Amino acid sequence: MLRIDLTHADTEPLDFSERPVIPPAAGGEDVVSVDPVELSGHVERADRGFLLEGRVAGHARLRCGRCLTEFDFSFAEPVELHLLPVATAPQDDEKRLGRGDLEVRFFAEPVVDLTELAAEQFGLAVPMKPLCADSCRGICPTCGANLNLGACSCPPPDQDDRLAPLAEWRPSE
Ligand SMILES: [Zn+2]
Ligand SMILES: [Zn+2]
Numbered sequence: 001m002l003r004i005d006l007t008h009a010d011t012e013p014l015d016f017s018e019r020p021v022i023p024p025a026a027g028g029e030d031v032v033s034v035d036p037v038e039l040s041g042h043v044e045r046a047d048r049g050f051l052l053e054g055r056v057a058g059h060a061r062l063r064c065g066r067c068l069t070e071f072d073f074s075f076a077e078p079v080e081l082h083l084l085p086v087a088t089a090p091q092d093d094e095k096r097l098g099r100g101d102l103e104v105r106f107f108a109e110p111v112v113d114l115t116e117l118a119a120e121q122f123g124l125a126v127p128m129k130p131l132c133a134d135s136c137r138g139i140c141p142t143c144g145a146n147l148n149l150g151a152c153s154c155p156p157p158d159q160d161d162r163l164a165p166l167a168e169w170r171p172s173e
Contacts, residue, residue, distance in 0.1 A: 006112065009044055011045075013043065018038075018114050021036050022037055026119035030063045031061070032061040035060065037056060037058040038056070039121075041053050049083045049084035049085060049088070051082055052112065053080050056076070056077050058074070059072060063130065064130060068139065075122070079121055082105070086108045
């Protein structure tokens with residue numbers, strides 16, 4: 001049931017639990033691979049539309065934005081959407097149908113594509129600049145060595161000519 005027919009939730013809540021396969025690119029260019037995403041929850045009638053509440057979780061391989069090595073990434077996020085027929089969309093931008101932080105979506109057809117939803121939520125879960133660790137030292141800009149594995153033989157960047165005046169401030173002891 002990768003596409004939920006919302007009309008089936010007209011009379012009673014509809015549970016779903018799927019593992020859609022999504023393309024790594026859904027999370028951006030730093031995603032190497034992604035396992036099928038776990039997407040579960042339920043849909044129920046709310047106001048003039050439907051309320052979708054659930055959870056998205058999974059595992060992926062990302063490439064570190066600093067040292068370029070691959071690392072495992074796990075995510076688990078709540079999903080909450082208020083789905084309304086497009087006919088109820090506000091005609092002017094000032095009118096807000098949202099309640100609190102609840103995200104509102106308008107649909108032309110009463111269908112939710114769980115693969116699309118999983119891909120979109122995965123894209124939100126992946127950091128803009130993934131890091132293997134906050135303390136990642138990155139790569140040497142000169143020789144390209146991964147500095148997490150140890151110092152390279154290049155002169156340390158703090159002996160850069162531009163910083164030479166600062167070096168004079170060091171205690172000479
Ligand atoms: Zn790194
Ligand atoms: Zn180096």
